Amino acid sequence: MSSHTSSFSFFWVLTAFTFFHCSLSNQNSSSIQCIGYEKIALLEFKNDLIDTANRLVSWNRSSQDCCKWYGITCNNLTGHVSEIRLRGPDTMADFDTQEASSLVQRFGGRVNPSLQNLTSLEYLDLSCNDFGGNLVPTYIGSLQNLTYLNLSESRFSGEVPSQLGNLSKLQVLSIRNIYSGDQYVQQVRSLQWLSGLSFLHHLDMSGVPLGDVFDWSQVTRTLLPSTLVELHLSYCGLPPITPTLTVVNLGSLSILDLSYNNFSTNSIPSWITGLHSLVSLNLGFCDFNGPVPAGLMSMTSLTALDLSNNQLTGIQASSNPSTESICHLREIYLSWNKFDGKSLLEVLKSLFECESSKLESLMFASSGLSGNLPLQLGNLKNLVHIDLNRNSISGLIPESLGSLSSLQTLELGANSISGPIPDSIGNLSSLLSMYLPSNSISGPLPESLGRLSALELLDLSYNEINGTLPQSIGQLTKLTKLNIEHNQLTGVVTEDHFANLTSLVSLRGDANMLRLELPPDNWEPPFQLRILALNSWSLGPKFPSWLQNQTNLFILYLGSTGISDNIPSWFWSSFSGLQYLNISDNNLSSVSLNDFLCSKTDVEQKQVIYMNLGNTNLSDVLPDCWTTWGFLNILNFRNNNLTGEIPRSLADSSSLESLNMHNNKLSGELPVNLMNSKSLQIIDLSENELIGDIPISVGGEATVLKILSLRSNKLGGKLPDEICRLDSIQILDLADNNFSGRIPNCFSNFSVMTGKVNPNQKVELAQDEFMGNAWLVMRGRVNGYGSILGLVTYLDLSGNDLYGVIPSEITQLVELRFLNFSGNRLTGTIPEKIGDMKLVELFDLSRNQLDGIIPLSMSKLSFLNSLNLSYNNLTGRIPLSTQLQSFQKSSFVGNQLCGAPVSSRCERQGGTWVGDDGEGGGSDGSDGPDWGLVTSIVIGFVVGFWVVVAPLMGSKLWRTRYYQFLYDIWCKFHGS
Incomplete structure (x- = not known):
């Protein structure tokens, strides 16, 4: 007591x-x-x-x-x-x-050694500054009273000084990305100094290269103190983790971040599950594979788990099934893994069985999930974030989602979800973002969308939604971004739809059939837009006057909107910050280009990057004032009636990357500076009235030209050898002109067509999304190529007066897909190694004076789907192949050929094949069937059946993806 x-x-x-x-x-x-x-x-x-x-x-x-x-x-x-x-x-x-x-x-400069005199300093934070590569001060190690030191993101150079180990009282050390810049990165010589920091509880060395000095056993057993609570080693280039490693000294660890290290090990090491105090674990971007260990999901302390961007295949079943542990999780990040074919219900079965799940974030984007959205999602009452983007999830959106009152983000984009949006979605009173693009959602939009009072982003683009746009949309006072483009919406949109959208900055509605009806002159929108895209709406015939007050616009798309009017004089004064403009496919015949393009504004340089005035009935001379358009990357005036010469100031532009003047009435010669531009990647001047030669300055040393189309002009002269300096060219179309002389034998310099460059590097404009189309002629049809333009390789010299032999160097163009030399006066034989061009899909040498036989190597062209060798002087037997015999006789007519598919059979006469009609037509000289052909066809059928047809019959997943692939290809070739 x-x-x-x-x-x-x-x-x-x-x-x-x-x-x-x-x-x-x-x-x-x-x-x-x-x-x-x-x-x-x-x-x-x-x-x-x-x-x-x-x-x-x-x-x-x-x-x-x-x-x-x-x-x-x-x-x-x-x-x-x-x-x-x-x-x-x-x-x-x-x-x-x-x-x-x-x-x-x-702050910049350097850290003066005078800091050594502050001997009582306990807290030093110099993070997020720029010390420009100066050395990390070693004398910081003399500040022995420091308990907090933060030098993160400070752009030092040199080594992490070992003197930091003298800071025995240090509790927090953060040197994350201390080198911040490739020029400052150096290897760390040793980590022994860590053993002196016995009171450390927070260590962040993320971004410091540790690969050569990090020994897992040594660091975790002897160097790191038992007091450590947080350890961040992201982006450190750490060596693979030893699976058998026994962790000795990390019993207090609650936060562990090893993300962005390529461990290249088979699976997540089991020793991590022994960290019983762990609350947050980040192993994202670590290249782990196999299943998620069952022990990891059984850690009762764990609340946040990030395993995104690995190659994980599922969650390992527990030998002792218990749902208690997974029910503690608040955040699960498993996006970008390989749960191919597994359903969300299968992957998270134990989670859905929790009586009271605490889960707030469910992130499984791009993980190969399939199946339907489970009804049990509605049981996870605490969910705040759902991200299931880019999977193969199908079926309906369950009504039960409407019970998630805490939900703030719902992301289901790029799946195969169908059916209508349920009316219960209006119950999500906390929802900030609803992102559902690129699905098959159909039916009308529910009026209940107007009850989403907190909604800031609504993206329903690229679906099959029909009906009218509900007026209740106008009640979303916090909505900033609305995207309904590429649906099937119809009807009238009025001012009531925008009544309370005071926060709206982005409105995208392209490719619908909506009609905007607003008060004629006095409507003032309640919003200030940055983005307005209403292509294909009905807005005309007058230019919308209400736009005059939208002075913050930087994207304006009004293409194909029925406008038949002059462009108002206030256009550039109101839109001085405009960067992307599309008013194509309207009627602007009364517009003066000089007034529109050359009018003086308050700014010396217009900010426009992309401008599309294609197909607008413009009938004017192209003005010469392009020096004020210093930011312009992409200019499209296709399908108009523009006259005059190409202005010098346009040819001299140093910013222009794509110029499309297809189908106008431009005259004069090709500007020298245009043909050796250092910035232009695409030039389309086809179907004009240009004259003269191709300048010998074409393809200067710095040229980056990848697409050149001069088809259907009045150009002439010889093709200069200098054209071969266009080593990046992937589409060269000089058809239907008056070029003469021989085909240059240097086409093998075309590095894209020869495969000397990575095909994925083709046509990469600064503004790829707005690149527009290139118009190419194939089999007599004009086709527009837009999104897949980077995959096309095309060489067309047809319809000229070229003579001489086809250079053998042409066969080195192994990446070429379309070749057309028809309608010239070419002589000699088809190059023997033509079969080396194995990717060729279209091959046309018709209407020339070629002789000799069809090379046997042509039978190797397995991708060939269009062949025309008609009206030459070819003789002999048509080589046997499944591909060549599949073409019509018209592909070979006007020659002295025999064998299928022409009607005459082949007979040998003096070591050569001739037709049995004596005129070089025929098959093979026998009355029986061509067994070689029959065998080839049978083998082709069997292989095709088992490789394509059988999987389609046996696998629903394969069948669905194959049909989607065919649909995507159809859209690319026939879509808008």
Whole structure:
């Protein structure tokens, strides 16, 4: 009893002393100022910093108390500087939430050694600055009272100094991305210094290259202290984890981040499941495969699990089934894995059995999931985020989703979901984002969408939604982005649909059949748009006057909207920041291009990057004022009646990447600067009235030209050898002109067509999404190629007056898919190695003067689907192949050929094959069937059946994907 009493008395004495001590220190704190020599040290430290934003203006000699300086805290008892907080703007937040000008708030320069004099310093934060490659100061290791040190994102160079191991009191060390820039990255020589940090509980070395010095056994057993609570080693180039590793010293660890390390091991190591205090685990982007270990899902402490971007195949079944552990999870990130064919219900069966799941984030995007959306999703009452984008999920959206009152994001894009959006979706009162594009959702939109009072983003694009746009959309006061493009919506849209959309900044409605009916002159929208895309709506005939007040627009798409009017004079004054403009497929016949393009505005340079005025009935001379369009990348004036010569200022543009003047009435010669431009990748001047030769300056040293179409002009002369300097060319169309002479024998310089470059590198414009179409003639039909343009390789010299032999070098174009030399005066034989061009799909040498036989190698052209060798002087037998015998006789007519598919059979005469009619037609000289042909056809049929047909019959998944593939191909060739 006495012992208890004495302990109690001591407690009260200690409490009273502490209270008195604190009161005294508070009374004296106002009179205590910083130490003189520490003030001098801080001023010396400032002198070596670059302070562009003048954040340290309070740091000056006239200010007596440095404890009141920006970023400085002093000890209330001693007056010593205890904290320096000079963190710069966060590098990620800069671009998401702050203006770019915030970057100037970062400090630069170097860290002056005067900091060594601040011996009482406990807290030092110099993170998110730019020390421009200066060495990490070694003398920081002498600040032995430091408990917090943060040098992250600070662009130092050199090694992480081992002197940091002297900071024995350090509790938090963050040197994440300390090198921040390839020029500063160096290897770390040793990690032995970590053993001196015995009180460390937070360590972040993410982005520091540790691959050569990191030994899993040593680090986890002897170097890392048992006090460690957080460990971040993302992007460190760590070596593979030893599966048998026994973790000894990480019993307190609650947060472990090893993401973005390519471990290249078979599976997630089981020792991780022994970290019984673990709350958050991030193993994303680590290249693990196999199933998720059952033990990982049984960790009762775990609340956040990120295994995204691996090659995981499922979740391992537990030998002791229990749902208690997985029910504790709040966040599951398993996007970009390989659960091919598994249903969401199968993968998360135990989760759906939880009586009270705490799950808030369910992320399975691009994981190969199939099956329907399970009704049990509605049981996960705490769900805040669902991301199932880019899977193969089908079926209906379940009504039960409407019970998820906490749901903020619903992302089901790029699946095969069908049926209507259920009316219950209107119950999601917390929903901020509903993202459902690229599905097969049909039916009308429910009026209940208007009840989503918190909704900010609604994307229903690329579906099969029909009916009218519900007026209740106008009640979504917080909606910022609305995308309903590429559906089947019809009817009238009025001002009621926009009544309360005061937050709207993006409205995309392309490719519907909607008609906009607004008050004629006095309607003022409640919003200020940045993006407006209403292609294919009915807006005309007048140009919409309500747009005059939409002064923030940077994307304006009004193509094919029935406008038949002049472009208003206020256009550029209202849209001075416009970058993307499409008013194609309207009637602008009364527009003066000089007034529209050359009018002076408040800005010297127009900001437009993409401009499409194609098919607008323009009848004018192309003006010469393109020097004020210094940002223009893509210009499209196709299908108009433009006259005159190509202006010099347009040819001299250093920013232009794509120029489409197809089907106009332009005259004059090809501008020299246009043909050796350093920026142009696409030039389409086909179907004009251009004259003269191709300039010998074509294809200068820096040319990047990939598509050149001069078809159907009045160009002539010889094809210059300099054309072979277009080494990046993948589409060259010079058909239907008056070119003469021989075909240059240097076409093997075309590196794309010869396969010397990666096919995935073809046609990469700065603005690929807005590239538009190239118009190519195939089998007499004009086809527009847009999204798949980068996959096309095309060489067409037909309809000219070329003579001489076909150069054998042409057979080196092994990546070429379309070849047309028809309608010339070519002589000699077809090159013997023509079969090396194994990807050729269209091959046309008709209407020339070629002789000799068809080379046997042509039977190797297995992708050939269009062949025309008609009206030449070819003789002999047509080589046997499944492909060649499948063409019509018309492909070979006008020659002296025999064998299938022509009617005459072949007979041998003097070592050559001739037709049995004596004129070179025929088959093979026998009355019986051509057994070689029959055998080839039978083998082809059998292989085709078992490779294609049988899987289609036996696998629903294969059948669905194959049909989707065919549909995508059809859309690419026939779609808009």
